[in-house]
Structures are given as structure tokens and as C-alpha cells.
Amino acid sequence: xxxxxxxxxxxxxxxxxxxxxxxxxxxxxxxxxxxxxxxxxxxxxxxxxxxxxxxxxxxxxxxxxxxxxxxxxxxxxxxxxxxxxxxxxxxxxxxxxxxxxxxxxxxxxxxxxxxxxxxxxxxxxxxxxxxxxxxxxxxxxxxxxxxxxxxxxxxxxxxxxxxxxxxxxxxxxxxxxxxxxxxxxxxxxxxxxxxxxxxxxxxxxxxxxxxxxxxxxxxxxxxxxxxxxxxxxxxxxxxxxxxxxxxxxxxxxxxxxxxxxxxxxxxxxxxxxxxxxxxxxxxxxxxxxxxxxxxxxxxxxxxxxxxxxxxxxxxxxxxxxxxxxxxxxxxxxxxxxxxxxxxxxxxxxxxxxxxxxxxxxxxxxxxxxxxxxxxx
Numbered sequence: 014x015x016x017x018x019x020x021x022x023x024x025x026x027x028x029x030x031x032x033x034x035x036x037x038x039x040x041x042x043x044x045x046x047x048x049x050x051x052x053x054x055x056x057x058x059x060x061x062x063x064x065x066x067x068x069x070x071x072x073x074x075x076x077x078x079x080x081x082x083x084x085x086x087x088x089x090x091x092x093x094x095x096x097x098x099x100x101x102x103x104x105x106x107x108x109x110x111x112x113x114x115x116x117x118x119x120x121x122x123x124x125x126x127x128x129x130x131x132x133x134x135x136x137x138x139x140x141x142x143x144x145x146x147x148x149x150x151x152x153x154x155x156x157x158x159x160x161x162x163x164x165x166x167x168x169x170x171x172x173x174x175x176x177x178x179x180x181x182x183x184x185x186x187x188x189x190x191x192x193x194x195x196x197x198x199x200x201x202x203x204x205x206x207x208x209x210x211x212x213x214x215x216x217x218x219x220x221x222x223x224x225x226x227x228x229x230x231x232x233x234x235x236x237x238x239x240x241x242x243x244x245x246x247x248x249x250x251x252x253x254x255x256x257x258x259x260x261x262x263x264x265x266x267x268x269x270x271x272x273x274x275x276x277x278x279x280x281x282x283x284x285x286x287x288x289x290x291x292x293x294x295x296x297x298x299x300x301x302x303x304x305x306x307x308x309x310x311x312x313x314x315x316x317x318x319x320x321x322x323x324x325x326x327x328x329x330x331x332x333x334x335x336x337x338x339x340x341x342x343x344x345x346x347x348x349x350x351x352x353x354x355x356x357x358x359x360x361x362x363x364x365x366x367x368x369x370x371x372x373x374x375x376x377x378x379x380x381x382x383x384x385x386x387x388x389x
Contacts, residue, residue: 014045014046016049016147017041017046017048017151017152018142018148018150018151019151019153020151020160020163021034021052021153022156024038024052025053026055030180032237033154033237034050034152034154035240037152038065039065048070049070050070051135052073054074055073074138075134077130078128119191126156126159129159131163132162135160136163139167140170143173149173150173150175151164151175152178154178155178155179155183158206161206162206164177165206168209175210175211176210176211176212177206177230179214179216179220183203184196184199185224187342187350200227208230212230212232212233215235216234216374219374222349223349236378237351237356239356243360244362245361255292256292256293256335257292257293258330258333258334258337259340261296261352262297263300265300267342267343269340269343269368269369270303270340274306274316275310277293277315278310278311281315291315292317293316294334295316295319296319296320297321298318299318303318328360331357331363336365336366337358337364337366338365339354339366339367339375340369341367341370341373341387350375351374355378364384365379365386366385366386366388367385367386368389
């Protein structure tokens with residue numbers, strides 16, 4: 014078997030950022046590749062289940078989180094948000110000031126990202142791995158982009174072919190919020206780093222187009238997907254009420270949840286359905302603006318905002334829904350975003366209603382798979 018080193022910071026936790034690298038680790042052996050995982054040692058240990066091969070090699074590095082270290086220096090609890098500990102939620106002015114302060118802190122100290130402290134221990138362990146065995150390839154997964162910095166150093170020293178996998182864009186990211194001065198620095202680092210890669214992979218054609226404008230390195234599209242083991246085999250939808258389920262973050266300015274709630278209110282007012290027969294589960298944080306919006310449209314009896322739930326419960330909720338709600342981005346610049354949640358929905362085999370102002374990779378996928386409807 015050929016051997017590949019996968020550098021993936023979030024591999025040990027069952028989160029969105031680990032879906033892609035875990036899929037590689039699970040299925041690459043079927044194609045003649047033996048993976049070794051270089052990842053962060055997480056508190057509480059890994060939550061990998063027994064579906065993974067017991068022979069999978071996982072090298073965990075010690076790591077001190079930059080943000081948690083900073084909080085400890087201010088005598089704050091590292092496992093709680095700064096906002097909650099400083100009472101920012103109770104004061105809009107205090108919250109705005111705190112958000113601004115955190116943004117300045119990230120601008121000055123979180124370069125190239127907040128996981129920068131992982132670079133040295135990961136590089137040290139990567140060197141040890143490559144010195145003890147012959148590897149045929151390296152794959153680095155971002156975010157965090159620190160993974161690519163580690164891979165670049167290893168590529169330069171050991172001359173092993175390297176694929177840089179960008180689940181999200183780097184400086185072209187739709188969430189990029191730093192100043193123009195910081196962006197110049199980040200852009201220079203991105204070009205310097207990825208110039209050493211043998212190939213760049215990303216999740217959608219629009220992302221690939223953007224990366225190709227910036228880099229001479231070949232750019233390939235490898236879409237996200239879902240694990241066949243999570244596919245809905247025989248789960249029937251809940252028959253007690255017509256249930257609409259949404260899972261994931263809802264961004265106030267970037268997603269149009271209000272249009273959906275307004276439409277639900279009009280639907281109930283028309284008398285076509287009773288509020289006793291409808292249930293809308295939003296598995297997302299209980300933001301105050303969202304709670305207020307539900308109250309504004311008098312939907313408290315029909316809408317439940319449950320907060321985060323474990324991944325296994327999310328899968329169960331998705332598979333029991335009559336309808337899955339997907340909120341697209343409100344900007345044409347985000348046309349290439351095709352989140353892992355879309356593929357979770359496809360695995361659930363329930364109809365999808367996709368709502369947003371612009372078309373893109375998500376609408377193309379839903380149309381191609383005939384999995385639901387795209388609305389504006």
C-alpha cells in the first residue's frame with residue numbers, strides 16, 4: 014500500500030471541519046492508500062467510533078490554544094465565551110465594544126489564524142513521522158490554514174508530493190473580516206505557501222475559479238459528500254405533525270430566515286393548516302434576535318429553537334423530518350459555498366426547500382439531484 018500523511022487539525026472531533034478528512038481516512042485504504050493522521054490532541058480524547066479501522070494511525074500533538082491562553086491571562090474561564098463572562102449579552106454597547114476589541118486582537122495576534130500555536134508541535138511530529146517511514150503523499154486540510162504551513166515545511170524538507178485541500182477559501186473567504194493591510198500580508202503568505210503545493214483541491218467550481226485566478230498551481234474540484242453509513246435506510250418521517258427541520262448556524266445578515274418565518278405566518282393565517290399540526294425545529298443557537306423574530310411573527314407555539322445537539326441526534330432529526338430547510342447566502346460572492354449540511358440533507362433522503370437570493374453551487378446540486386426546490 015502507498016502511504017499518505019493527512020494533516021487535519023479537527024480530525025479527532027465529530028464536527029463539520031472533520032467530515033472531509035474522516036471520509037478520506039475511512040475510504041482511502043479501499044483504493045490502496047494507508048493514511049496516517051496528524052492532528053490536535055483534544056480535551057476528553059477522540060470521539061472516533063468503532064467504524065474506523067483499529068489500525069488507523071493517529072498522531073496527536075500537544076497544543077495550547079491561543080485564545081484560551083489569552084483568556085486565562087485575563088483570569089477568565091477558558092471553556093466559556095468572553096461575552097458571557099463579561100456580561101456583554103445584557104448590554105448592546107458593551108457587546109459592540111467587546112466585538113470590536115476581539116476583532117482588533119485577532120488582527121494583531123491571530124496570524125495567520127487563531128490556531129497558529131499548533132504549527133511548531135505539528136511540524137515536529139510531522140518530521141518524526143516522515144523520518145521513520147517512507148510516504149508517497151501529504152494532504153493538508155484547512156481551515157485552519159496553519160495546516161498548510163506545516164505541510165509546506167514538510168514538503169520542502171522531505172520532497173513528498175503535497176495536496177493542499179481548501180474546504181473554504183483563504184483570503185478570498187466570504188467570512189474574511191480583517192483590514193486591507195492585514196489582507197495584503199495574508200495574501201502574500203497564501204501565494205508563498207500554496208506555490209509549493211503540487212495540487213490544490215477545493216469543494217466547488219466557483220471556489221476553483223477563484224483559486225485559479227490567484228495561483229499557478231493546478232486546482233481541482235473534489236465536492237463534499239456524505240458517508241454511505243449515515244444514509245437513511247429505513248427511517249420514516251414523524252407522522253404526528255408536519256415537521257420542518259433546520260440544522261446549523263443561522264447568520265442574521267447573511268441568511269434570510271425572516272422571509273421563511275413570514276411565509277409560515279401567512280400560511281397559518283390562511284387556515285390551510287393548523288398550528289397544532291405544524292412543528293418547526295431550528296437546531297441552532299438561541300440568538301436573541303432570532304427569538305425576537307419568532308415572537309414578532311407570533312410563532313412561539315410552532316417554532317422551537319433548540320440550540321446545538323449531538324451529531325447523531327442531528328442525523329435522527331433530519332431523517333424524521335417531512336421537510337428540511339436550507340438557507341442560502343444573500344451574496345453572489347458566496348455562490349461557491351456548498352456546506353457539508355447539504356450532503357447531510359441528501360443522506361437523510363427528505364425533501365429540501367432551499368431559500369436564498371442567489372443561485373450557486375447549492376442550487377446546482379439540488380437541481381441535479383432532484384432533491385428539492387430552490388426558492389428566492
